Amino acid sequence: MGGGQNVISDAKSALNMSITVTVSVQKPPAPPGYISISRKKLLQNLDINAGARLNAWVDSMRASSPTHIKSTPALTDDQGSWNLHHPSALAMFEQIIYASKGKQIVMFLDYDGTLSPIVEDPDRAFMSKKMRKTVRKLAKCFPTAIVSGRCRDKVYKFVKLAELYYAGSHGMDIKGPEKRSKSNKDSESVLFQPASEFLPMIDEVYKHLVEATKSTPGAKVENNKFCLSVHFRCVEEKKWSELAQQVRSVLKEYPKLRLTQGRKVLEIRPTIKWDKGKALEFLLESLGFADCTDVFPVYIGDDRTDEDAFKILRDRGQGFGILVSKFPKDTSASYSLQEPDEVMDFLRRLVEWKQLSVRAQSRM
Numbered sequence: 001m002g003g004g005q006n007v008i009s010d011a012k013s014a015l016n017m018s019i020t021v022t023v024s025v026q027k028p029p030a031p032p033g034y035i036s037i038s039r040k041k042l043l044q045n046l047d048i049n050a051g052a053r054l055n056a057w058v059d060s061m062r063a064s065s066p067t068h069i070k071s072t073p074a075l076t077d078d079q080g081s082w083n084l085h086h087p088s089a090l091a092m093f094e095q096i097i098y099a100s101k102g103k104q105i106v107m108f109l110d111y112d113g114t115l116s117p118i119v120e121d122p123d124r125a126f127m128s129k130k131m132r133k134t135v136r137k138l139a140k141c142f143p144t145a146i147v148s149g150r151c152r153d154k155v156y157k158f159v160k161l162a163e164l165y166y167a168g169s170h171g172m173d174i175k176g177p178e179k180r181s182k183s184n185k186d187s188e189s190v191l192f193q194p195a196s197e198f199l200p201m202i203d204e205v206y207k208h209l210v211e212a213t214k215s216t217p218g219a220k221v222e223n224n225k226f227c228l229s230v231h232f233r234c235v236e237e238k239k240w241s242e243l244a245q246q247v248r249s250v251l252k253e254y255p256k257l258r259l260t261q262g263r264k265v266l267e268i269r270p271t272i273k274w275d276k277g278k279a280l281e282f283l284l285e286s287l288g289f290a291d292c293t294d295v296f297p298v299y300i301g302d303d304r305t306d307e308d309a310f311k312i313l314r315d316r317g318q319g320f321g322i323l324v325s326k327f328p329k330d331t332s333a334s335y336s337l338q339e340p341d342e343v344m345d346f347l348r349r350l351v352e353w354k355q356l357s358v359r360a361q362s363r364m
Helices: 011-017 039-045 051-063 066-070 075-085 093-099 129-141 152-159 196-213 237-251 276-286 304-316 340-363
Strands: 104-109 144-147 165-168 173-175 190-192 220-223 228-231 257-262 265-270 295-301 320-324 335-337
Touching: 051 237, 093 340, 104 129, 104 276, 104 340, 129 144, 129 340, 144 276, 152 165, 152 173, 165 276, 173 276, 190 276, 196 220, 196 228, 196 237, 196 257, 196 265, 237 257, 237 265, 257 304, 276 295, 276 304, 295 304, 304 320, 320 340, 335 340
Parallel strands: 104 144, 104 295, 144 165, 295 320, 320 335
Antiparallel strands: 165 173, 173 190, 220 228, 228 265, 257 265
């Protein structure tokens, strides 16, 4: 990854360095009966400047709520159908290992809802000591990156593992493991910050959103440095329309920002063509796997923003994505896990398999 303060600050230069994204292949139709919202339709629904689409905003906010998916009438019947298309990564562990045979596994992990539970207060989304210990062991076995919508510094404070790669702000702030030397105890090497020019605008919009939403109880605006999050997990549903109007009233003045939807959160990002999928490709290239056929990336995440990474892996035909969800969702992931505890079990099994493989090779 190299030391020094090499900061890439424009998206064009980075795109020249990273792999060109291939055109998405057509996905098989989703199992009938469960909620399916395409990314293209979602972005249309969340058109910042379209006042007539305010109701669509609220509909999308409802669709993102697991409690509403939970109440879908035919869920029980559809769960089995969905599981056929996205089987448990734990149940399919042996098949996954077989597919990775002879290849370098590289791990990509979302944070909220994947390594830590989703909680009402995003500032208290702590990972357990057991999970941290598991991720530390994982990083000793495979290159490991945390890819989060959170500010990179904030997610680092949660994870507290210097040996990992971190991609914060949906991949717009990437750095590798800390390099230590005699002359400089903690020397960071920032790899990529494509949205640096947007920092003043992001700070300005943050202040406006805090002011605009302060009358809505439970709303929380989070500054993730290169992007913003408006959390509505603690907002009464009858207030969602009001909150959507407040956010729209601010963002209509900033055409260079776009809005997407996550789990009980509205995400505001620069309009540059960069997301978690691009971050995954950038990290693979930085690790020396740009044109390799012997790499096996595994991406685990629970949110809509993780779909960009799932799609990249499906398009590349390398590795696979694992969606963390208790409910059927439209996804490009190949496998599923229900909750962070299952994620930890899966990671532990990966570590145990690798350790056994190393011991077996040492005896040969």
